[in-house]
Amino acid sequence: MSGHSKWATIKHKKAALDAKRGKSFTRIIKEISIAARNGGDPDANPRLRTAILAAKAVSMPADNIKKAIMRGTGELEGGQIEEVMFEGYGPGGAAVLVNVATDNRNRTVSEIRHVFSKNGGNMGEQGSVAWMFERKSQIFVPGDKAGEDQLMGVVLDAGGDDLRNDGDRWMVLSPPEAHEAVIKALDASHIPHEEASIAMVPKNLIKLEGKNAGGMLRLSEALEEHDDVQNVYSNFDIDEKELEALAQ
Numbered sequence: 001m002s003g004h005s006k007w008a009t010i011k012h013k014k015a016a017l018d019a020k021r022g023k024s025f026t027r028i029i030k031e032i033s034i035a036a037r038n039g040g041d042p043d044a045n046p047r048l049r050t051a052i053l054a055a056k057a058v059s060m061p062a063d064n065i066k067k068a069i070m071r072g073t074g075e076l077e078g079g080q081i082e083e084v085m086f087e088g089y090g091p092g093g094a095a096v097l098v099n100v101a102t103d104n105r106n107r108t109v110s111e112i113r114h115v116f117s118k119n120g121g122n123m124g125e126q127g128s129v130a131w132m133f134e135r136k137s138q139i140f141v142p143g144d145k146a147g148e149d150q151l152m153g154v155v156l157d158a159g160g161d162d163l164r165n166d167g168d169r170w171m172v173l174s175p176p177e178a179h180e181a182v183i184k185a186l187d188a189s190h191i192p193h194e195e196a197s198i199a200m201v202p203k204n205l206i207k208l209e210g211k212n213a214g215g216m217l218r219l220s221e222a223l224e225e226h227d228d229v230q231n232v233y234s235n236f237d238i239d240e241k242e243l244e245a246l247a248q
Contacts, residue, residue, distance in 0.1 A: 036072025092212030
């Protein structure tokens with residue numbers, strides 16, 4: 001058991017709003033198309049299987065999923081989408097990874113750089129902060145649906161390697177290759193999960209307070225609002241009471 005960045009919690013609270021605005025659909029459709037470049041058969045493409053599961057979790061129509069796959073495989077025409085990971089620092093020195101999917105890299109680089117500078121951060125070179133994160137399977141389970149001992153047993157048997165308290169949820173972390181096995185084990189044990197993805201999880205956290213805490217939240221939210229941004233990952237941590245005060 002260990003602590004983790006509050007950003008996952010904040011993003012969870014924003015998820016309902018994003019869904020209403022259709023933003024979650026747009027992001028997932030891009031992810032499906034990118035994943036489908038490595039083959040349109042989900043049985044032979046783990047990343048595509050994960051993207052389809054995410055689409056079904058937000059009740060995306062099957063026709064939307066099918067068209068996204070066909071755009072990825074080239075069966076349907078559509079703008080070529082490029083996946084890019086930008087790196088940088090936010091207020092207080094927090095590391096930031098920004099995963100984008102864009103059809104115009106130059107435009108997106110300029111816009112993301114502007115978001116960083118406008119909100120007290122700065123873009124870094126490739127490799128400047130990526131080493132501070134690990135690629136992990138990240139699955140969230142409602143806290144009232146499973147006890148710690150029960151969940152730990154199911155997760156470890158399926159190949160998972162960490163269970164973290166996320167307040168009202170559990171965060172299950174596993175090697176990427178164990179992602180599907182852990183999901184199947186949870187399903188077999190009738191333990192529901194809310195979100196499941198392959199994410200960049202920080203190895204260590206940096207505590208932010210005062211102006212740096214508020215500035216980092218503003219930077220994170222501004223990056224999340226950009227149309228080309230798929231995910232934002234950071235290693236900042238903010239005290240729960242301060243987080244509540246900033247949210248008001």
